[in-house]
Amino acid sequence: xxxxxxxxxxxxxxxxxxxxxxxxxxxxxxxxxxxxxxxxxxxxxxxxxxxxxxxxxxxxxxxxxxxxxxxxxxxxxxxxxxxxxxxxxxxxxxxxxxxxxxxxxxxxxxxxxxxxxxxxxxxxxxxxxxxxxxxxxxxxxxxxxxxxxxxxxxxxxxxxxxxxxxxxxxxxxxxxxxxxxxxxxxxxxxxxxxxxxxxxxxxxxxxxxxxxxxxxxxxxxxxxxxxxxxxxxxxxxxxxxxxxxxxxxxxxxxxxxxxxxxxxxxxxxxxxxxxxxxxxxxxxxxxxxxxxxxxxxxxxxxxxxxxxxxxxxxxxxxxxxxxxxxxxxxxxxxxxxxxxxxxxxxxxxxxxxxxxxxxxxxxxxxxxxxxxxxxxxxxxxxxxxxxxxxxxxxxxxxxxxxxxxxxxxxxxxxxxxxxxxxxxxxxxxxxxxxxxxxxxxxxxxxxxxxxxxxxxxxxxxxxxxxxxxxxxxxxxxxxxxxxxxxxxxxxxxxxxxxxxxxxxxxxxxxxxxxxxxxxxxxxxxxxxxxxxxxxxxxxxxxxxxx
Amino acid sequence: xxxxxxxxxxxxxxxxxxxxxxxxxxxxxxxxxxxxxxxxxxxxxxxxxxxxxxxxxxxxxxxxxxxxxxxxxxxxxxxxxxxxxxxxxxxxxxxxxxxxxxxxxxxxxxxxxxxxxxxxxxxxxxxxxxxxxxxxxxxxxxxxxxxxxxxxxxxxxxxxxxxxxxxxxxxxxxxxxxxxxxxxxxxxxxxxxxxxxxxxxxxxxxxxxxxxxxxxxxxxxxxxxxxxxxxxxxxxxxxxxxxxxxxxxxxxxxxxxxxxxxxxxxxxxxxxxxxxxxxxxxxxxxxxxxxxxxxxxxxxxxxxxxxxxxxxxxxxxxxxxxxxxxxxxxxxxxxxxxxxxxxxxxxxxxxxxxxxxxxxxxxxxxxxxxxxxxxxxxxxxxxxxxxxxxxxxxxxxxxxxxxxxxxxxxxxxxxxxxxxxxxxxxxxxxxxxxxxxx
Numbered sequence: 001x002x003x004x005x006x007x008x009x010x011x012x013x014x015x016x017x018x019x020x021x022x023x024x025x026x027x028x029x030x031x032x033x034x035x036x037x038x039x040x041x042x043x044x045x046x047x048x049x050x051x052x053x054x055x056x057x058x059x060x061x062x063x064x065x066x067x068x069x070x071x072x073x074x075x076x077x078x079x080x081x082x083x084x085x086x087x088x089x090x091x092x093x094x095x096x097x098x099x100x101x102x103x104x105x106x107x108x109x110x111x112x113x114x115x116x117x118x119x120x121x122x123x124x125x126x127x128x129x130x131x132x133x134x135x136x137x138x139x140x141x142x143x144x145x146x147x148x149x150x151x152x153x154x155x156x157x158x159x160x161x162x163x164x165x166x167x168x169x170x171x172x173x174x175x176x177x178x179x180x181x182x183x184x185x186x187x188x189x190x191x192x193x194x195x196x197x198x199x200x201x202x203x204x205x206x207x208x209x210x211x212x213x214x215x216x217x218x219x220x221x222x223x224x225x226x227x228x229x230x231x232x233x234x235x236x237x238x239x240x241x242x243x244x245x246x247x248x249x250x251x252x253x254x255x256x257x258x259x260x261x262x263x264x265x266x267x268x269x270x271x272x273x274x275x276x277x278x279x280x281x282x283x284x285x286x287x288x289x290x291x292x293x294x295x296x297x298x299x300x301x302x303x304x305x306x307x308x309x310x311x312x313x314x315x316x317x318x319x320x321x322x323x324x325x326x327x328x329x330x331x332x333x334x335x336x337x338x339x340x341x342x343x344x345x346x347x348x349x350x351x352x353x354x355x356x357x358x359x360x361x362x363x364x365x366x367x368x369x370x371x372x373x374x375x376x377x378x379x380x381x382x383x384x385x386x387x388x389x390x391x392x393x394x395x396x397x398x399x400x401x402x403x404x405x406x407x408x409x410x411x412x413x414x415x416x417x418x419x420x421x422x423x424x425x426x427x428x429x430x431x432x433x434x435x436x437x438x439x440x441x442x443x444x445x446x447x448x449x450x451x452x453x454x455x456x457x458x459x460x461x462x463x464x465x466x467x468x469x470x471x472x473x474x475x476x477x478x479x480x481x482x483x484x485x486x487x488x489x490x491x492x493x494x495x496x497x498x499x500x501x502x503x504x505x506x507x508x509x510x511x512x513x514x515x516x517x518x519x520x521x522x523x524x525x526x527x528x529x530x531x532x533x534x535x536x537x538x539x540x541x542x543x544x545x546x
Numbered sequence: 547x548x549x550x551x552x553x554x555x556x557x558x559x560x561x562x563x564x565x566x567x568x569x570x571x572x573x574x575x576x577x578x579x580x581x582x583x584x585x586x587x588x589x590x591x592x593x594x595x596x597x598x599x600x601x602x603x604x605x606x607x608x609x610x611x612x613x614x615x616x617x618x619x620x621x622x623x624x625x626x627x628x629x630x631x632x633x634x635x636x637x638x639x640x641x642x643x644x645x646x647x648x649x650x651x652x653x654x655x656x657x658x659x660x661x662x663x664x665x666x667x668x669x670x671x672x673x674x675x676x677x678x679x680x681x682x683x684x685x686x687x688x689x690x691x692x693x694x695x696x697x698x699x700x701x702x703x704x705x706x707x708x709x710x711x712x713x714x715x716x717x718x719x720x721x722x723x724x725x726x727x728x729x730x731x732x733x734x735x736x737x738x739x740x741x742x743x744x745x746x747x748x749x750x751x752x753x754x755x756x757x758x759x760x761x762x763x764x765x766x767x768x769x770x771x772x773x774x775x776x777x778x779x780x781x782x783x784x785x786x787x788x789x790x791x792x793x794x795x796x797x798x799x800x801x802x803x804x805x806x807x808x809x810x811x812x813x814x815x816x817x818x819x820x821x822x823x824x825x826x827x828x829x830x831x832x833x834x835x836x837x838x839x840x841x842x843x844x845x846x847x848x849x850x851x852x853x854x855x856x857x858x859x860x861x862x863x864x865x866x867x868x869x870x871x872x873x874x875x876x877x878x879x880x881x882x883x884x885x886x887x888x889x890x891x892x893x894x895x896x897x898x899x900x901x902x903x904x905x906x907x908x909x910x911x912x913x914x915x916x917x918x919x920x921x922x923x924x925x926x927x928x929x930x931x932x933x934x935x936x937x938x939x940x941x942x943x944x945x946x947x948x949x950x951x952x953x954x955x956x957x958x959x960x961x962x963x964x965x966x967x968x969x970x971x972x973x974x975x976x977x978x979x980x981x982x983x984x
Contacts, residue, residue, distance in 0.1 A: 081639050104594040108617060125593050128668035132676045134589035167639070184798060222799040227806030229799060229913060323586040325690035326722040326733075329922075332982070415592050454908045454941070456920045461941055461981035463918050465910060485910060485918070487941065487979050518584050518692040518720075519594075540978060544914040546802075546947055 033086055033159040037068045037195060038110070040207055044147075047199035049112050050094045053119040055201065059096040059126075061139060062119075063200035063370060066092045066110060067412035070193040072158060076170045077186045078178060084163055091412040094119050098126035100136030104415040139392045140403050142372050144203030150366025152211040153359060154242025158191035161243045169246060170215075173273035177219045180277035183229075187217035187273075190512065191243070192524075196369070204371040212362055212524055213245050214238035214512055215269050221280035230283035230482075232276040233467050235260070235301055235449055236267045238510040238524065240362045254505065256299065256434060257477050258470055260448055264507050265360055279468055279480075286482040287471070291541045295444035295472070295498075296486060296534045297437045302466050303425070304509020304527035305450050310490040311345075311352050312423040312527065314459035315379050316516075317390040321397060327518050329457025332490065333385060335398065343385040346494030351426040352380040354389055356405055361422045361526035362510045363406075369416040372405035379423065383495070391418045410521040417517055424508075424528035428500030437499055437533045444472035445484060445539065450509070452485060463487045465542070483543035493534060501530035548577035548599040548698070549664075552711045555701035558601070558619050563705060565628040568605035568635060571705045572647045574839065575601045578698030579664075583671035586690035588679045593671065605631040609644040612637070643863045645840075647704040653843050654828055654836040656712050660740035663715035664697035671695075678721050678750040687730075687757045689750065691721030695741065702841050712835045717741040721750055722923060723757040724984070730763075730936070731984050732756025733903060733923035735778055737963060739833060756902060756924035763936035765980055766927060772898035773975040774891050774928070777960040777967035779901040780949075783917060784967060786907065787946040788823075788879055790915060791849055793858035797868070802915045802947070803858060812855050817950035819853040825876030831959075832966050834877035842874045849879065853950075883968030884956035891957050891971050893931040898971070900926040900933065904942065915945045920981055939984075940977035949975065 038046075047064040054062035069089040075082040091108035092115060103126025107118040170187045177185040194210040216238075220231045239245050248268030256262045259278075261271055298306065314331040318324050337343040346352075356363055356374035367373055370392055378386045390398060391407040409416035438446060449467025456462070469481040488496075510526040550558070559573045577599030584592045604613045605628065612634025616627040674693045682689035695717040702710040718737040724730065732753040738744050790796075796803035796810040803811045826846040827834045836844050840862065848856045857873050865872035892900065902924035910916040921939045928934060949972050957969030 080642060082641075082643075084638065101590065102592050104592065106594070106596060108598070121595050125595060125668050128672045129583065129590040129593055129675075132585075132590050132672055132679065135587065184800060220800050224799055224808050225806070227799070227804055229801075229804070231800075231912075321587065322688065322690060322724070323591055325586055325688075325724060326584075326692055326720055329983070330724075413596060413598075415594055417592065452908050452910045452918065454906045454918045454920070456939065456941070456981040456983035457905060457922055458983035460983050461920065461939075461979060463910075463941060463943075463979075483911070485943075489982070519582060519694060538979075540943070542910045542916055542943065544911065544916050544945060544948070546914050546945065 033070050033072065040197070043197040044199065044205055046092065046110055046115055047197065047205070049115045050092065050119050051199060051201050053116050054094065054096045054123065057119070057123040059098050059123060061097040061201055063095050063198065064092055065369060065409065065412055066197040068195040069411055070195070072191045074163065074166050074170060074189040076167065076174060078174055078184065079171060081167050089411060092118065093409065093412040093415065094122050095415060096122045096126055097137050098123055099130035099133070101126045101130035101133045102137055103129070106413045137393050138396050140395045140401060142202055142392060142403060145206060145367065145371065145373070146203070147205045149207040151209040152240055152364065154211050154244065156243040158213060158243045159193065169269060173217060173269040176270045177273040177277040180274050181221060181281045182219045182277035183222045184220040185217055185273065190214040198367065198369065198371055200371050202371060206367045206371055208365055208367065210365055211242055212238060212240050213243065215246060215267060217273060217276070219273065219276040219280045221277065221284055223284050228284055230280050232280040232283065233449060234276065235263060235272050236269065237301060237508050238362055238512050239360055239508065240364050240526070241265070241360055256448060257446060260468070262299065262507065282480050283482055286480040288483045288543050289481045289539060289541050291539060293536045294539045295441045296537045297441065297444060297446045297472065298532055298534065299446070299448035300507040300529045300531060301449050301509050302447050303529045303532055305453055306464055307423060307425060307527040307529060308511065308514070308525070309453060309455045310459060310462055310493065311379065312420045312525070314490065315388050316418060316420060317388040317394050317398065318418045320388060321394070324516065328516050332458045332460050338385050341384065344383055344495060345380045345385045345491065346383045347497045348383045349428060349500055350380055350383045350494055350497050352423060353377070353426060354379050354404065354421040354423050356421045358422050358526070361508060362524035363422040363526060368405045368407040369409050370407040372403045372407065374405040377404060389418060389421060394418060408523050410523060414519070414521050419516065419523040420514060420525050422526045425500070425532065427503040427506045427530040430502065432499060432501045434501060434505065434531050437501060437531050438472055438477065439475040441472045442474055445481060446470040446472055446477060447484070460489050461487070462490065483541045484539060485542050486537050486539050488537055493537065496534045496536055497532060498535045499533040501532065503530065505530040548579050548597045549713070550577060550699055555699065555711055556709065559701065559703040561621065562601065562603060562624040562628055563703060565625045566605060566705060568607055568632050570606045570647050571628070572604045573601065573703050574700070576698065576700040578696050580694065580696035581666060581668065581671060582692065582694040583675050584692050585675040585679060588683050588688050590672070590675055601627065603627050603631040605635045606644065607635050609640040609642065610635050610638050611641060611644060645862045647706050648708050648841045650707040651710070651837065651841060651843050653710060656827065656836045657830065657833045658712065658714035658739055658835060660715050662740055662742040663695055663717050666695045666741060674719065674746040677747040681747060681750055682723055682754055685754050685758060686726045687723045687754050688726055689721055689723055691719070693719045704841070708841045710837045710841055712837070714835060715739055717744060719744065719746065719749060721753050723753040725757050725761050727761070729984055730757045730761035731923045732760060735962065737961065760924045760936040763925070763938045765938045768940055768977040768979050770974040770976055772895060772954065772971065772973045774895065774898060774900045775970045775972060776902055777962045777969060778903040780970055781962045781965060781967050782904055782907040783946040783949060784881065786909070786917060787915060788849070791858050793860045794864045796858055802912065810858060812858050814855055815853045816855055816947060817850065817853045818953040820953060820956060821850055821853050821950050822882040823850040823879055824848045825879050829880060829966065831961050832878050832880065832964055834964070838874050842872065844874060844876065847873065847876060878964040880966040881968055882956070883959035886955055886957040886969065888957065888969055891955060891969055892928055892933060894955065895928045895971065896930060898928045899937065900928055910943060915947050916943060917945065918943045939981040941979045941981055942976060943978045944976045
């Protein structure tokens with residue numbers, strides 16, 4: 001299924017960061033989700049079949065990942081349930097190094113015979129490719145962890161919550177939107193559980209249980225007389241949490257400008273849908289923006305996507321080195337810039353950190369998909385570029401000895417490679433509220449939520465839209481704007497960063513569908529920040545007459 | 547081997563259907579084998595092989611449906627999967643938009659399977675990479691490419707007597723060539739059902755030449771320019787436009803195809819009268835399957851004729867609601883071209899820009915089908931009928947509707963991502979900013 005088909009399927013519309021393979025897997029009943037799956041002792045035995053076969057065929061390294069991926073999706077529109085999908089995908093992926101070359105094969109036959117055949121295939125691929133190999137794979141050493149486990153710290157497992165409860169919640173949100181003036185509403189709830197078992201010839205046997213959730217909707221308002229239609233998407237974020245994210249706790253809510261509700265670690269979908277309908281209607285008559293330079297006050301659920309595209313991607317070492325040149329592209333943040341230890345990525349208040357351990361984030365795991373214990377590290381400190389994101393076969397190229405622990409594969413069926421960890425902007429040290437960001441702006445725009453996004457293949461030039469826009473004049477919000485997009489250059493933009501709210505405003509944006517690699521794979525990642533101001537950014541008007 | 551013959555598939559599905567106790571039952575059976583190789587920095591990086599087969603059962607009681615899937619096809623497994631689908635159907639809410647499975651259908655014989663592609667080996671893939679890397683290195687250029695091949699089958703049968711079967715193969719190739727000094731970049735893409743038509747060295751040479759030609763690009767002011775769009779440059783915008791041909795969203799008033807005051811643009815002229823777009827599963831250059839996942843036959847369908855919208859896609863449910871015949875979405879599209887070669891188009895251009903491809907295309911405003919994105923991997927300034935020099939990449943903000951209203955000349959058609967798209971010369975294409983990216 002392609003990204004576009006997925007959007008069509010869900011009716012959620014473009015703008016959401018959506019990619020294909022989330023729907024991979026076989027349909028099963030909701031009850032079958034509760035089946036515990038293969039016993040861990042058998043997993044260990046099966047993994048050892050792969051590792052021993054690989055070694056006997058001449059592999060100098062091998063790893064095996066036995067994965068069980070359980071997903072549940074609920075789709076509704078207006079007063080109807082469109083679909084409830086439960087899927088399960090189970091199999092093993094085997095990666096080997098033979099003659100200094102990678103080989104990979106996978107199979108859903110998780111038995112001795114199936115595993116031996118797949119291992120043979122992986123070795124055959126490595127051998128065929130080693131004839132044209134010019135750079136031998138060098139792996140950074142990793143400690144043997146023995147037999148260990150890790151679990152997302154959830155309070156409510158989505159698998160224990162009845163489907164009817166989930167359906168009722170979405171239909172209540174739809175009803176609230178329709179009552180408040182929406183013409184159409186599509187809503188969806190995506191729940192993911194990755195049960196991953198990893199074993200390698202380095203002596204680790206790692207069992208992990210990873211959970212994620214994403215409630216979302218698109219509300220559309222139409223003015224038939226003018227033929228205009230406008231939509232407003234949910235202000236939720238996908239999270240590395242259990243079903244407790246849907247509790248709508250008052251303690252996790254923040255008040256934004258103009259009646260906007262903002263959510264931290266708990267989401268109130270009915271409340272958000274109510275406001276969404278009102279704002280979608282407002283957008284139909286909102287003032288069209290006048291193009292020019294504006295100070296932008298960017299809300300975290302908006303800024304997260306800008307961080308993702310302009311910081312997360314350019315600092316992926318595989319892009320920097322050219323491994324992604326044929327697909328996602330390369331990077332402006334080249335090794336020579338980094339080696340100066342003086343490359344001004346942003347203004348002095350800009351501190352960007354990579355983190356695979358952050359509680360509640362989509363990227364949080366105990367160990368990555370090549371058995372490296374996860375951690376947190378600096379990418380940009382006091383505005384200076386300090387490091388990249390790198391895995392075992394890359395770190396030697398930047399003279400480092402230890403993998404950063406950000407290797408990931410979307411399933412047992414795909415080979416693991418370097419993926420973006422959570423990349424976040426640290427909150428400001430001084431106590432600032434959202435009002436403090438706005439009050440000294442003469443001519444500006446407050447932007448909340450994700451919108452259109454596009455950036456070049458080296459991550460210089462970007463253009464971002466948003467969900468809602470408010471005009472700021474002389475320190476005050478004076479009304480809603482529309483047709484807004486800002487264009488900038490990554491380094492120029494981050495150097496225009498003028499003021500950051502403190503930790504009390506910190507929230508996470510997330511995406512289930514970060515895409516990279518060929519064949520393309522998705523990865524889920526979060527980006528935290530507090531409301532932040534960027535001065536003098538170029539805004540264009542995207543309205544057209546046809 | 548994950549690929550069943552027509553008879554084998556039929557037997558498995560008949561067996562599964564014999565276990566059904568539901569009002570209706572529909573079975574989809576598919577399998578595929580695929581292999582790939584990836585290279586970068588003039589050496590191979592990763593490669594893999596995948597094998598997969600699945601049987602999906604949808605059982606329905608009244609308007610309640612349940613779906614279950616399995617990848618083992620012995621009698622016990624088939625019995626189990628049918629039973630599970632029926633249990634799920636009984637538990638599920640009524641779907642007000644449920645449509646009973648179709649009865650027997652007549653399908654054209656597809657031409658999507660080619661033995662040459664089904665026989666590809668790991669050594670063949672390594673040779674593809676090699677014939678790209680070798681010539682690149684000789685020209686101080688670095689190759690990063692990807693070759694993927696797959697062969698598979700899909701089959702369908704239901705309790706109302708429908709049976710469908712198809713086999714298909716596909717091979718696709720892309721390579722990015724970057725000059726070793728980092729100032730030039732070229733790219734090429736190829737896709738075929740029949741891999742014997744593919745020449746990796748020939749394709750790679752185009753990208754290598756572009757990498758060398760695009761070195762040290764000059765910046766020119768963004769603005770409105772006459773552009774020559776190679777098919778790889780326009781296919782993304784055209785594909786997004788095709789996606790708007792959905793009758794339901796048009797009727798609901800939330801699409802570019804919706805009309806002021808209600809109704810749709812069906813029958814209205816929306817682009818230049820030389821624009822003709824259709825789909826044809828039997829076109830020998832871009833064949834597709836002749837039926838879709840609901841068992842509807844796919845036939846030649848005209849979408850735009852002389853600039854006028856001739857058809858919108860109607861799902862079976864929406865067609866019934868509106869009292870019209872269903873019109874299924876196609877698997878690819880064909881846009882009529884002209885006689886002009888790329889060289890002819892360049893020769894006939896006084897001032898303009900040649901665009902190899904557009905990248906990172908995203909919707910900006912669904913109301914006007916406005917999209918943004920960037921040029922990439924070979925953008926050149928044309929003056930007095932000649933390529934004068936490479937130019938720095940641009941960001942564009944443009945609608946395919948505006949683009950096709952500003953059509954100057956249609957060139958020859960090329961297969962691209964399963965579609966046939968002509969070279970096009972377009973006036974007043976809107977570039978809004980410059981990018982430093984190479």
